[in-house]
Amino acid sequence: MYAQSKKLLQKTREHLNIDTGWRFAFGHPFDTNKDFNNGTSYFSYLAKAGYGDGAAAPDFDDRPWRKLDLPHDWAVEASFSEKASFSHGFKAIGRNFPEKSIGWYRKKIRIAKDDFGKRITVAFSGVFRNSIVWVNGHYLGTEPSGYNGFEYDITDYLNYGGDNTIAVRVDATMEEGWFYEGAGIYRHVWLNKTNPVHVATNGTFVSTALNNDVATVHAKVTVNNDGRSNSTFTIMQAVYDQNGRVVATQETGQISLSAFKQEDFTNTLAISHPNLWSVDVPYRYKLVTTILQNNVPIDQYETRFGIRTIRFDANTGFYLNGKRFEIKGTNNHQEHAGVGTAIPDELQYYRIAKLKEMGSNAYRCSHNPPTPELLDACDSLGMLVIDENRLMGINDYHFDNMKKLIQRDGNHPSVISWSIGNEEWGIENSETGARIATTMQAYVKSLDSTRAVTAAFSGGWGQGISSVMELIGFNYIAQENPDAQHQKYPWQKGWGTEEGSTFSTRGIYFTNDSLHYKAAYDAKPRPNAYSIEEGWNYYVKRPFLAGMFIWTGFDYRGEPTPYSWPSIGSYFGMLDQCGFPKDDVWYLRAWWGNKPVLHILPHWNWKGREGQPINVWVYSNFDEVELFLNDKSKGKKLIPKNGHLEWKVPYTAGRLKAIGYTAGKLMLTEMVQTTDLPARLTMNAHKNTIKADGKDVAIIAVSALDKKGLPIPDANNEVTFNLTGSGRIIGVGNGNPTSLEPDKYLPLLVNLPIENLKELPVSDTLNRAEVMPGFDDHSWKKAFTDLTDTSKKAWVYRGTITLTDTMSQSSLTFFYKSIGKKQSIYVNGYLVAANLDAHENGDIITINRRYLHAGKNMVAIVTLPLRKKHDWDVLNTNPGLIQYSVPAPAWKRKLFNGLAQVIVQSDGKAKGNITITATAKGMKKSELVVHTVK
Incomplete structure (x- = not known):
């Protein structure tokens, strides 16, 4: 039966990436003239359907806007300023920079005539933040959070067989977090096409149970009937292994679903001798759900999932596939050098691979839902995940966000816990906080009972939120006592959601506060915090704690503690913002990994410090290490478990060598040496x-x-x-x-409106003296004052653009929009375009630099007037923009x-x-x- 349905299957569902070919421009939060006059029409888009105006209007001329592909983060392109936000890395966006805090995006998509009758949606994986979306001028909705994915049905707004315009206004003025968050459409955008009866978005939830080498797969599917009549159908589900072989099938037949209804259905499938998902062997299966009517497939939906067992124990920690498993995790924000938050998918895999190389096996999404591609990387590479909610609360908005998170991410085998909050200082020690956490925890369990619910807690333990969580997340245990918490709440599971932290600058070995440099020796950042080594030693000795998540895996923009301007990034990472390892990485490789490690720090280039003692550390997991300077031994030392070795070595140029021994046998040699000049x-x-x-x-x-x-x-x-x-x-x-160097080098685009545009009615369009720069136009009226006067045979319009010396040395581009039935254009008296017919898409005109000069330049347009066909027609009164551009x-x-x-x-x-x-x-x-x- 399944083979037959597969043979009959047509293109029933399309999931199309529409990241390419967007236009972008800056708007303004309160100056409507600078915000393309959006929301200024007599009827607003909130008053009448289809009344999106300004840049939200489908016929808006966006040709002068910058072309780009998504994902896009305009904050990473911004300059730095001491007046900007400490949290966001002093990037010049936000309240103090209104000119760079609103971004507009527009894209045209073509919808085929054959698509009529399908349900079509546009889905955004994440927009930072406070986005408003229109399609063909129709207001679709507003999403205030920068981390929630959202989707709009656009079926009935579309022009089938023609072009359709998506417009998005993004307001990044306000921050959600206290770390760099970027700005713009920084995640993917999708166009989805389905039949009216179809699996809902994120409409499957797969849970598994393992018994005697047989996996029971419970496959819940949510089906929508978005059609106008009742529908009867069959659901067929099949599980494929990684070789494409069908290992289980199940069918539910003759289901009836009323129009505009949604319903859940569950099948149970059995897989013998399953391959289990683990961090070392991240094996995944594929569930294919097919909906058939009259034995013809009308929808097909694929779901990746893994079979594994997870369990937290209050006394013995975490178990993966029945075996105790030590969590060796890191906290991370979504951000990378050069691209900001707009991380290409492959870069997600690169970053997870770097953490795995370090010995890490777990990732906490700090402090917001991740992009789905991050979880795909964790699934396929083998990395456990805490998936974290952004905002605690119990109203529909909060619950809806939590539900969407679980529905979207619930099939990822990497996700082992849902976090409902982080360091909620305003409520975490209060009865209010306890009530909110209790309700949220119960709500999460109602949606997914297979995973533990956690919240990160930073102080005042034994009360408030920390008294009600099934899995408490300890942040910075030096402030409190997990042993006392465990004694008071023996039923409660625990782990370190933020633990082990240090300030360090990659490649720096002497702290210099005037330069904002921190030595890369694992020092605790403050008295009430643990270093990386101290934190790991604490957790590894307490089996009731499941493990710990270091703050942080990667450095990130913003929060440049312990410094401020001109530091623009954090110092916490084990790896820097590029993913280059700091020295602590080798400590973790030694005690988190399973490969031989021998690492010396610092480097051995210390010209000017001859004879001065240098702190030399060695990270290794051998039994003992002997250190040599220029082949002279500095002594052999035993390596303490989960520790490191130290020597004081007076500097002399040459070679510093370490030899690692196990059971007295030489295992590995490592060396750093003085280098010459760059060649x-x-x-x-x-x-x-x-x-x-x-x-x-x-x-x-x-x-x-x-x-x-x-x-x-x-x-x-x-x-x-x-x-x-x-x-x-x-x-x-x-x-x-x-570093205050740019991450990106972009072309310069300056759009110049024609200023002080005036008009004069004339008898004809031939040989008009009014186009000459010296003509006296002081008595002319403001342009388009007499637009309704149909007795005028022709018009001359005059205005100016102001050019700098540099601008006047370059040719300009005039993105002209017809203001006449036929028109000729002059610049400083020179004809640059003759007898252009009016047409909807306008004209692109090159203005030769020999016609230009520094200062005010006169632009004249001689036209035969446009006429209304209907009283309600709106005639164009904007001749367009003249653009000065410089290559990157x-x-x-x-x-x-x-x-x-x-x-x-x-x-x-x-x-x-x-x-x-x-x-x-x-x-x-x-x-x-x-x-x-x-």
């Missing part, structure tokens, strides 16, 4: 072949080598990048938390302590080679080729 650059990509899909990326590490080929750990040369071929650079970084400058970035990063993306146009060249003054250049394939 050449080198580049290494995390992969050298990427998909030619316009989305895939290569993350490239750039470093400096001396004449012997040794990496130079303190190089800070400025590197310039050039790219040729079928790709583009989308971001640069270097991990320096004090060369991409560049300084090395920071020897390293920088450039992210290269395929352009989606064709397969071929991308060649990246890196140059720096006085050094041999480096060239790297990345291949793109279909």
